[in-house]
Amino acid sequence: MTTSRQTRLWRSSMAVAAAITVTAGVVAAAPDSKASAAPKLSLIAASTSVTLDSWKEDPGVYLDLGTYVTAENGPFELKVTRKSYKDPVVATQIIREGKKTRTKTLPRGVVKDFAGLPDFAQIVITDPAGKVVANRKEAFCPNNASGRVRPDAPSTSKYPESCPPNPFTLGSVWGVENGWASNTYAGYYGTPVALKAGKYTAKVSVTKKYRDLFGIADKPRTVKLTVRERSWEDDPGAAQMRGKATAGHAGHGGPLRSPAPASATSGAGPSYNVGHGPYTPAPPALPWALRKSTMRASDTGDAPGQTDGSRKAPAVAPNTARPSGKASVPDVPKPDLRSLPAYGITISDGNENVKGKDYLAFSANVWNAGPAQLVVDGFRKPGKKLMDAYQYFYDAKGKQVGYTPTGTMEWDPRPGHEHWHFTDFASYRLLKADKKEQVRSGKEAFCLANTDAVDYTVKNANWHPGNTDLSTACGQENSISVREVLDVGSGDTYTQDLPGQSFDITGLANGTYYIQVLANPEKRLKETSLKNNSALRKVVLGGTPGARTVKVPAHDLVNAN
DSSP states (O other): EEEEEEOOOOOOOEEEEOOOOOOSSOOOOOSSSSOOOOOOOEEEEOOOEEEEEETTTTOBBBOOOOEEEEEEEEEEEEEEOOTTTTTTOEEEEEEEEEEEEEEEOTTTSOOOOOSOOEEEEEEEEOOOOOOOOEEEEEEEESSSEEEEEEETSOOHHHHHHHSOOTTTOOOEEEOOOTTTTEOOOOGGOOOOOOOSSSEEEEEEEEHHHHHHHHHHOOEEEEEEEEEEEEEEEEOOOHHHHHHHHHHHOOOSSOOOOOOOOOOOTTEEOOOOOOOBBOOOSSTTTTTTEEEEEEGSSSSTTTTTTTTSOOOOOOOOOOOOSSOOOOBBSSSSOOOOOEOOOOOEEEEEEOOOTSSSSSEEEEEEEEOOSSSOOOOEEEOTTTOSEEEEEEEEEEEETEEEEEEEEEEEEEEESSSOOOOOEEEEEEEEEEEEEEEEEEEOOOOOEOOOOOOOOOOOTTTOSSSSOOOOOOHHHHHOTTTSEEEEEEOEEEEEEEOOBTTBBBBEEEOOEEEEEEEEESTTTOOOOSSSSSOOEEEEEEEEEEEEETTTEEEOBTTTTTTOO
């Protein structure tokens, strides 16, 4: 159980992405045709030395040391799932041998969540006198920032671009493409190390558990480390970039957390993608939308946006014109909208314009279990403030075969929003202990974006959804039409932290309540099933006015508030 006392809720953070290409010649040449049955994994260092920054205003060094895991003789692939929130996470290695595939289930407890392989890298840092000043283990996400290590490797990686941080993730796919290397840097899955400015030596190795499990040679890599101290006051450009990177998009995202720094030699740069609830999005080493327009799909011969040989509806431009003719809902695959339990639950006092109020703030996610995309186009009649919204349907070949009116889209001019919202996508309600409605959130209009990878193991899951960024997904004020898409396997998180979105609990008695996240509340969207649209999360309110508290019991095995 977790407890949260009253605190002012911070604004959302942004992901920072890195794309690091490992130079040719770092590893041996490609293996011969007599490849072993399983992929060969190796630990390498892209450089013999790195320089990392420690900021006076936020001291600590994030250990982006430029070490990578390479895969040869075939891709390294893991399927990570849980049957339900009552079941533990299970990781299975997928081993491809020509046209045949076999599986190897990792020992129970090796993988506990979806953040990567825990305690994978051992990092020992010594000072010039040989004294150990840091000794730690960090998790490894195989989907980290990566690049080719030989020119004949596949030009793009089929694997997703991060390990999902949402506590209610159901399924993920991790992988290092054949002939590629993946950064071992843990980003925000690790913590900064307090190091004074100066020279150090870092030794990075793979822990024995994983060397034995995956047949990795015991060859630690040594990197000379220079730590330099900097100040935002002395570097206005860095301070300005930090300000941009922590501003976020209102609604999406969670509490403020400045991006984990990346070394000057890493190639890390800012990415203006949406944060995910109160949890930090992809660390700098995880390129959330890196070259997404050029990414290939998972299977040979698939076109962009496909994952299993089927054609998928386009996910960028709306139709050229408003639909005409008779509306129909054909018998073809449809999306399946499902709600995740609320998380990131805390007490907020609203903002400086609200006095004497207590609010229950939270994050909520509605995701698409497929097997088809949710595709909604909005068309505006000249001079009108609202767009008419239509849901589209496609056959297995990607041909549009039907449409139906499904409400409206409205322009939200507020700073931090400034995009088109699809109305009645979801509803949030606070229920009493008897599960009858007590308070309803005023938030019911949404810009759809694929912010979270909820389950990339479902049929037709798209590992590289196109619209992960609100600036491209939801149009501009002068748009005549807009297409909003929720792809298969992905969900859209909104953080309800403002008065009118969060629940006003000022006058509520202490006791047990339930936060209900309800997808498609008016049943205007056509789905595979309407029976799984609601999710409840139990909360216990306490404290006194102005100092309210909330206790959040674990949801089965998920103990995240």
